[in-house]
Amino acid sequence: MIRLLLADDQALVRGAVAALLDLEPDLEVVAQVGRGDEVVDAVREHAVDVALLDVEMPGLDGVAAAAALRDRVPSCRSLIVTTFGRPGYLRRALDAGASGFVVKDTPAELLADAVRRVHSGLRVVDPDLAVASLTVGASPLTDREAHVLALAADGGTVAGIAGEAYLSEGTVRNYLSSAIGKTGARTRAEAVRIARDNGWL
Structure with a gap:
């Protein structure tokens, strides 16, 4: 069983994603939080395998939460699941140690598959976003x-x-x-x- 944490400040979205993922026989949502600064403690408390993180959250954004997990709970992999499919977010998320990046309108079966692939050590990236990221390039800002x-x-x-x-x-x-x-x-x-x-x- 793959143990999951959902971090999203929109409770309705969180609940819907949890309900969909809990239908999968090998996935179990064991924790939900509404703030990025609650992620690390919840992951430790519930022995989470994969954390699904929204980008824009209070406390810490999803990219910073992914970096915190990489540094403090490296056994937990992170998957960014966001409405904001912006190329710069993808690059920043991967640089922060996220194992994947998908948008919220991803079909449920593809999201479940992304979770399994991230759990197995693979990288998962929304293909349209990957192309856009290559086109836009890295941030020119220091x-x-x-x-x-x-x-x-x-x-x-x-x-x-x-x-x-x-x-x-x-x-x-x-x-x-x-x-x-x-x-x-x-x-x-x-x-x-x-x-x-x-x-x-």
């Missing part, structure tokens, strides 16, 4: 540029971002300018949108 742009996404002023990121205002302006240039945007807001659409933030 970690600092992405961090500053993410802070700017909340509408923060340069002074506010500088205080939060422990940088000078001039450095923040430089990072924002660089991020705008690298994304091919005309404004800070457009750079945020482009970066989000590509899964770079």
Whole structure:
């Protein structure tokens, strides 16, 4: 029996996926959480084999949760199951140690098969997303540029971002300018949108 954890902040979605996977004779959902920062403890408590993680969750996002599992519970494999099929998310998830990445509209039998393949040590990636990821390429943003742009996404002023990121205002302006240039945007807001659409933030 493959023991599963579902991490998704939408209880209805979580319940539906659990009901579908529990119909499989070799799969058992033993834990469900609504926050990314609850994943590691729940995996340890319930001896989970495969964690199915949504990308956008409170506490920790699914990519960060996958990295935490890789570092703290390496025996548990992670599979990203998300509505947000963005190429940059796929690359970030695989870099964080996720064993697979599928979108939520994947048919139930294919999701169950993906779980089995991940459990057996294979990598599973949505084929359309894999092609898009190769087309879009890696994020052009440095970690600092992405961090500053993410802070700017909340509408923060340069002074506010500088205080939060422990940088000078001039450095923040430089990072924002660089991020705008690298994304091919005309404004800070457009750079945020482009970066989000590509899964770079």
